[in-house]
Amino acid sequence: MRLTVNGEQHDLHSPPLTSLLTALREELDITSPKAGCHQGGCGACTVLVDGEARRSCLLPLAAVDGAAITTLEGLGAADDLSNVQAAFDEHYAAQCGFCTSGFIMAATALIDRTPKASREEILAGLSGHVCRCTGYIKIVSAVEAAVGSPA
Ligand code: FES
Numbered sequence: 224m225r226l227t228v229n230g231e232q233h234d235l236h237s238p239p240l241t242s243l244l245t246a247l248r249e250e251l252d253i254t255s256p257k258a259g260c261h262q263g264g265c266g267a268c269t270v271l272v273d274g275e276a277r278r279s280c281l282l283p284l285a286a287v288d289g290a291a292i293t294t295l296e297g298l299g300a301a302d303d304l305s306n307v308q309a310a311f312d313e314h315y316a317a318q319c320g321f322c323t324s325g326f327i328m329a330a331t332a333l334i335d336r337t338p339k340a341s342r343e344e345i346l347a348g349l350s351g352h353v354c355r356c357t358g359y360i361k362i363v364s365a366v367e368a369a370v371g372s373p374a
């Protein structure tokens with residue numbers, strides 16, 4: 224299987240039914256997508272597949288062969304955060320951080336698709352993402368602040 228991950232091409236050797244989440248974490252050492260529920264229910268593993276937010280725990284490699292994958296590592300760097308990353312930082316939207324990568328990827332896809340997303344659209348776009356630290360108010364405030372700026 225061949226994937227482009229954060230702009231770099233990789234030939235993967237994991238079996239074709241390996242989840243994208245496992246391949247990213249264990250073959251490519253890209254650890255921002257988190258293994259929460261492994262069942263599509265928490266959003267912690269969310270990455271962009273050809274620009275769309277997808278739950279990488281549910282995607283076998285065979286289903287994404289040839290795709291362009293973006294993870295949190297591909298959005299920005301510590302000294303050059305994306306607007307969504309910067310908004311999360313400014314609004315203290317990460318607590319333990321376990322869910323944060325998934326929320327940021329979902330918010331990035333939402334803002335790319337709906338640059339003037341309303342609060343209702345933000346809530347819908349983030350639905351199904353679970354924060355076990357329950358910091359939802361700060362997370363939604365961060366995404367509202369990022370709306371209107373390129374993600
Ligand atoms: S680990 Fe993929 S949705 Fe929970």
Ligand code: FES
Nearest residue numbers: 318319354355356
């Ligand atoms: S910040 Fe801890 S799970 Fe969300």
